[in-house]
Amino acid sequence: MLSGKHLIAGEWKSGDATFSSEPAHGDAHEFAVGTPAHVDTAVKAAEDAFVSYGYSSREDRAAFLNAIADEIEARGAEITAIGTSETGLPEARLEGERGRTTGQLRLFASHILEGDYLDRRHDEALPDRQPLPRPDLRMIQRPIGPVAVFGASNFPLAFSTAGGDTAAALAAGCPVVVKGHSAHPGTGEIVAQAIDAAIKKCGLHPGVFSLVQGGTRETGQALVTHPLIRAVGFTGSLAGGRALFDLCASRPEPIPFFGELGSVNPMFLMTNAVKARGGEIAKGWAGSLTMGAGQFCTNPGIAVIIDGPDADAFCKAATEALEPVGAQTMLTDGIAGAYRAGRDRVAASAGVQDLLTSTCDLRNATPYLYRVSGTDWLANHALGEEVFGPLGLIVTVKDLDEMQAIASSLQGQLTCTIHMDAADTADSQTLMPILERKAGRLLANGFPTGVEVCDSMVHGGPYPASTNFGATSVGTLSIRRFLRPVCFQNIPDALLPDDLK
Numbered sequence: 001m002l003s004g005k006h007l008i009a010g011e012w013k014s015g016d017a018t019f020s021s022e023p024a025h026g027d028a029h030e031f032a033v034g035t036p037a038h039v040d041t042a043v044k045a046a047e048d049a050f051v052s053y054g055y056s057s058r059e060d061r062a063a064f065l066n067a068i069a070d071e072i073e074a075r076g077a078e079i080t081a082i083g084t085s086e087t088g089l090p091e092a093r094l095e096g097e098r099g100r101t102t103g104q105l106r107l108f109a110s111h112i113l114e115g116d117y118l119d120r121r122h123d124e125a126l127p128d129r130q131p132l133p134r135p136d137l138r139m140i141q142r143p144i145g146p147v148a149v150f151g152a153s154n155f156p157l158a159f160s161t162a163g164g165d166t167a168a169a170l171a172a173g174c175p176v177v178v179k180g181h182s183a184h185p186g187t188g189e190i191v192a193q194a195i196d197a198a199i200k201k202c203g204l205h206p207g208v209f210s211l212v213q214g215g216t217r218e219t220g221q222a223l224v225t226h227p228l229i230r231a232v233g234f235t236g237s238l239a240g241g242r243a244l245f246d247l248c249a250s251r252p253e254p255i256p257f258f259g260e261l262g263s264v265n266p267m268f269l270m271t272n273a274v275k276a277r278g279g280e281i282a283k284g285w286a287g288s289l290t291m292g293a294g295q296f297c298t299n300p301g302i303a304v305i306i307d308g309p310d311a312d313a314f315c316k317a318a319t320e321a322l323e324p325v326g327a328q329t330m331l332t333d334g335i336a337g338a339y340r341a342g343r344d345r346v347a348a349s350a351g352v353q354d355l356l357t358s359t360c361d362l363r364n365a366t367p368y369l370y371r372v373s374g375t376d377w378l379a380n381h382a383l384g385e386e387v388f389g390p391l392g393l394i395v396t397v398k399d400l401d402e403m404q405a406i407a408s409s410l411q412g413q414l415t416c417t418i419h420m421d422a423a424d425t426a427d428s429q430t431l432m433p434i435l436e437r438k439a440g441r442l443l444a445n446g447f448p449t450g451v452e453v454c455d456s457m458v459h460g461g462p463y464p465a466s467t468n469f470g471a472t473s474v475g476t477l478s479i480r481r482f483l484r485p486v487c488f489q490n491i492p493d494a495l496l497p498d499d500l501k
Helices: 038-052 058-074 075-085 091-114 164-172 183-203 217-225 238-250 271-293 309-322 333-347 374-379 398-407 422-436 476-482
Strands: 004-006 012-013 018-019 031-034 121-123 137-143 147-150 174-181 209-212 231-235 257-260 267-269 304-308 353-356 368-373 393-396 413-419 440-445 483-489
Touching: 004 038, 004 183, 012 422, 038 174, 038 217, 038 353, 038 393, 058 075, 058 091, 058 164, 058 183, 075 183, 075 238, 091 164, 091 476, 121 271, 121 368, 121 374, 147 164, 164 231, 174 183, 174 217, 183 209, 217 238, 231 238, 238 257, 238 267, 238 353, 238 393, 267 271, 271 304, 271 393, 271 422, 304 309, 304 398, 309 368, 309 393, 309 476, 333 368, 333 476, 368 374, 368 398, 374 393, 374 398, 398 422, 413 422
Parallel strands: 147 174, 147 231, 174 209, 231 257, 267 304, 267 413, 304 393, 368 393, 413 440
Antiparallel strands: 004 012, 004 209, 018 031, 121 137, 137 483, 353 368
16 A cells, blocks of 8 residues: 655655655564655645635535544554554554544644634724724734644654644644654555545545655755745654744744654652652553553653652652563664663763663663762753653752752753642742743643643643644644734725624
8 A cells, every 4th residue: 555655735646766764573574765856746736725725615615624534544454563563663653643643633623623722803993083093903813834843752543644733734724744754654654645535525625734754854845945935843852843943033034943853751749648658659650651661752761759757768669660661662672772882971970879770782772770869960951951761860958948959950841840739839839940941841740651632732842842832732732833913904894804894
C-alpha cells in the first residue's frame, strides 16, 4: 500500500533521490526525498486552495475534519502495523494515539460548529453621538492562509501528519503543507492517504493538504521561508526549533512560529506528603518517568525534595521502583544516542550522585536515577536541561527557601507539579505564584504524562517550553493560533463574511 511518494495537491509525486526508512523491526522501505521544488509546488497549491477553503463554511470544514477521522479509522490496522514497525512503539500505544488523533479531529469539528472561537463582536453605529459619531464596527477571527507543519518524532499520529497542528489549522480554514518526519514516513504516507480520500469525498480543492517526505535541512528552510506560508507549527528539539524560529523572524515578512521545544517538568514534593506517602509518590513517578521509554515532552525529569530521612527514603523507593524496568526501544538511533549523551552530561556534573545506573546501547534505553544537592543544581545551569528519555534527577534542598530558589531559577516549562497534603497548603501557596509564571499547566498530586485533549488544556509555556507563551498546541484554543482578528467598519452586509451577517 506504500508508494514512497509525496502527496502534493492531490497527486503522488516522486523525486530524483530516495531515502530508506530505519524501522525498529520489519522491512525498510524507500521514500522520495523532498526538495525545495516540491515545497514550492505544494505551497502555491495551498495558496490556490485558500481562495475557496479559507472562505468555506464551518459546516463544510467540520464535515471535512470528521471525514479525515473516518478515513484514518478505516486504515487503523494498517497504520498500527507500519507504525509499530517504524517506531518500536507497542500496538496498544499506537491504537491509543490513533484514537486521540481522530478524537481531536472530531472535537475540533464540534467546536467550530459552535462558533464561539470566532470571538465575534459588534459595536453598533451611533450617528448622533457627540462630539463625533461612531461607525458600525464588527470584529471576527479570520484564517491567516497556508500553514507549514513539521511532523514530530515522538508522536507519529497525534503530533504529525494529521496531528494537532494540522487539525487546528484545517479547522481554522488554513490549508496545510506538512514536512513529514523521516522516523516514520510510512505512517505519514498512510495518514496522508486518509486525508487525500477525505478531500475527494468532500469535493475540496486538492491543495488544501500536501505531504512532503524527508528532505534535507534546505527543504525545511524552503518551507519556513516561502513567502506564501503564514505560520509554522513545530514539535521537536530546542536546537532545531530555535533554528526554524530564527528563520521565521528573519524573513522579509516575519511570521509566527509556534514551536514546542522541550521541558523537564519539575515536581515539588512537600514535607507532609512525602512523610505520609513518599513511597507511593516514588512508584508513580517511576511509572511516569519510564512510560514510552521517557519519550514524552511532559516527562517529569526532576523531583525537588527537602533533604532529610524522608528524602532518603524517597530516593530508595524510587530506585527500587526503577530497578525492574527493562530496556525499551527508542524511536530512532539518533534519539537513543542523544539520550546517552544526556546521561553522560548529568553523570559527569559536579556533586551528582548515582542512585541507579544501567547499560543501554544501540536503540535501547534503560532508566537512570541521580541525586544532587540544591546548591550544586543552582550552580550548574546544564542540570536543568531536558534529557529526552527515562532519566530522573532528585534535587535535595535545605529548606523551603531553597526550594523556592530552585523554582525561581527554572526556565519555561510545559508543566510543574506539587505533591502535597492539606498540611502543606501554606508552603505550597508560596510556590504557586512562582510556578504560575514558569509553566502552562500546573498539577497537584498527579503526573504530567498524558495530555487531555479538551477545551481547557494548555500545552505550552514560557520559552523554551514553547516559542509563543500565549498559545497552546493541544486543545480547542490551539485553533486560535491560525486566526487573526479583522475589524469591518461600515461594511454592507453583502460584503461581510457569512459568520458576521
